[in-house]
Amino acid sequence: MSYDPADAPAEYPPELSRLPPGRHGLPRDFVIHNQRERLIAGLAEAVAEKGYGGTTIADITRHAAVSRRTFYEHFEGKDECFVAAFDMVIEQLRERVEAAYQAEDEWADGIRAGIAAMLSFLAAEPNLARLAMVEALVAGPVVVERYDAGVQTLLPYLEEGRKGRSKAVLDRLSDSTEEALVGGMVSLVARRIVAGQTDELESLLPDLVEFTLAPYVGNDEAAQIARA
Amino acid sequence: MRPPPGRQRLSREFIARHQRARIVAALAEETMARGYRAVTVADIVRRAGIARNTFYDNFSSKEDCFLATQDFAVEESLQRVVDAAAKADGWEARTVAGLGAFLRYVSDEPALARTCIVEALSAGEAAQERYEQSLQAFIPLLRKGREYSDHGDDLPDTLEETIVGGIFWVIYRRIVLGEAERIESLLPDLVDFALTPYIGAESAQRATARL
Numbered sequence: 001m002s003y004d005p006a007d008a009p010a011e012y013p014p015e016l017s018r019l020p021p022g023r024h025g026l027p028r029d030f031v032i033h034n035q036r037e038r039l040i041a042g043l044a045e046a047v048a049e050k051g052y053g054g055t056t057i058a059d060i061t062r063h064a065a066v067s068r069r070t071f072y073e074h075f076e077g078k079d080e081c082f083v084a085a086f087d088m089v090i091e092q093l094r095e096r097v098e099a100a101y102q103a104e105d106e107w108a109d110g111i112r113a114g115i116a117a118m119l120s121f122l123a124a125e126p127n128l129a130r131l132a133m134v135e136a137l138v139a140g141p142v143v144v145e146r147y148d149a150g151v152q153t154l155l156p157y158l159e160e161g162r163k164g165r166s167k168a169v170l171d172r173l174s175d176s177t178e179e180a181l182v183g184g185m186v187s188l189v190a191r192r193i194v195a196g197q198t199d200e201l202e203s204l205l206p207d208l209v210e211f212t213l214a215p216y217v218g219n220d221e222a223a224q225i226a227r228a
Numbered sequence: 229m230r231p232p233p234g235r236q237r238l239s240r241e242f243i244a245r246h247q248r249a250r251i252v253a254a255l256a257e258e259t260m261a262r263g264y265r266a267v268t269v270a271d272i273v274r275r276a277g278i279a280r281n282t283f284y285d286n287f288s289s290k291e292d293c294f295l296a297t298q299d300f301a302v303e304e305s306l307q308r309v310v311d312a313a314a315k316a317d318g319w320e321a322r323t324v325a326g327l328g329a330f331l332r333y334v335s336d337e338p339a340l341a342r343t344c345i346v347e348a349l350s351a352g353e354a355a356q357e358r359y360e361q362s363l364q365a366f367i368p369l370l371r372k373g374r375e376y377s378d379h380g381d382d383l384p385d386t387l388e389e390t391i392v393g394g395i396f397w398v399i400y401r402r403i404v405l406g407e408a409e410r411i412e413s414l415l416p417d418l419v420d421f422a423l424t425p426y427i428g429a430e431s432a433q434r435a436t437a438r439l
Contacts, residue, residue: 051353053352053353134356137349137350137356138350138352138353138356139350140265140350141263141265141350144349144350148404151397172420172424172433174416174417174420174421175417176398176414176417176418176421177417177421179394179397179398180394180395180397180398180417180418180421181394182394182397183393183394183395183396183397183398183400183401184389184390184391184392184393184394184395184397185390185393185394186393186397187363187389187390187392187393187394187396188386188389188390188393191389191393194357194360204386206384207384207385207386207387208386208390210384211384211386211387211390211425214424214425215421215424219379219424219425219428219429223379223382226384
């Protein structure tokens with residue numbers, strides 16, 4: 001599955017990217033919604049540029065091209081805006097993974113499609129990738145809790161792979177198997193983003209597929225599926 | 229040089245090292261008690277039972293002290309891992325011994341473990357970077373397994389990074405959930421997780437069966 005950057009939440013039709021002041025004839029609800037999303041995109045851009053710690057409200061409003069007052073109509077402060085941005089990225093990631101997984105008949109194909117969807121989204125959205133996978137941890141305990149919860153939502157996809165396995169396989173899997181697999185995958189992706197290799201994330205697909213499938217289908221079959 | 233006045237028999241160097249270790253331990257305990265962000269230099273100074281000046285003789289700031297705490301814990305835990313592994317025979321047994329020593333360190337040093345495995349992630353960019361580097365230290369130990377694997381050359385390049393990341397994530401979660409004292413019971417599962425890609429499920433199970 002490939003991700004179309006045109007769907008990117010950070011990008012808007014040119015006519016919306018700067019709403020003229022005053023009477024632009026757009027419905028108020030639309031403007032409010034649009035402003036909020038623009039602020040979120042503005043924050044993502046500012047954070048990508050200066051890191052979370054260095055980002056100020058002025059940076060966010062400049063990138064979003066809205067007034068400071070507008071910012072405070074939507075958010076109490078930087079932290080709240082960041083949490084909203086984080087939640088939005090995780091929701092988008094979750095939706096893409098879910099859709100890709102559900103589109104496949106076989107479990108192993110679904111896992112591969114889900115990982116591919118995650119990697120292609122992050123590669124296409126380097127600012128959002130950095131925000132969700134790296135800066136989120138720096139942003140403080142509230143976001144760390146959400147980060148953990150976001151990672152945990154990936155566990156059921158792998159747990160599904162236990163169904164119909166032989167007793168020998170099931171005996172080998174432990175309570176922490178899925179956590180270790182998801183944790184390993186997420187930490188590798190985060191390391192690549194930290195290293196500034198976000199555009200190469202999709203090349204990790206075979207490695208991650210092999211790594212996550214192996215405990216369920218065995219090393220050899222996992223390698224075959226990964227390199228198919 | 230003349231010795232300092234009074235009945236002091238300890239070398240300056242010893243005292244300095246000891247002081248640093250005490251400050252580091254105090255930072256870890258305070259961090260465990262109230263979360264790193266809330267900790268002040270005053271808290272650390274009080275817990276360590278030292279003068280504020282002594283703190284600043286050793287560290288330029290709370291952040292500087294945090295990084296030193298990470299270095300201290302990484303060095304100490306890695307030393308335990310290497311020592312334990314050196315006593316075992318063969319890569320499999322060394323991995324089991326090393327991982328066992330690491331989990332024991334985590335459960336013996338709950339404050340340091342929480343500080344360096346949980347709080348480090350949200351303690352700023354430098355701390356996060358230091359955390360990543362510390363994970364890196366475990367990679368070559370594991371990578372040796374390729375020499376003992378029938379298909380060592382075919383294994384994914386990123387295998388060690390994902391295994392180490394996975395192990396740390398599981399440990400991280402246990403600490404977050406307040407289950408650090410039960411961490412040693414994870415040993416068989418984590419050994420199995422680390423060995424299977426190299427030597428296959430059956431051999432890995434034989435290794436964990438002995439635990």
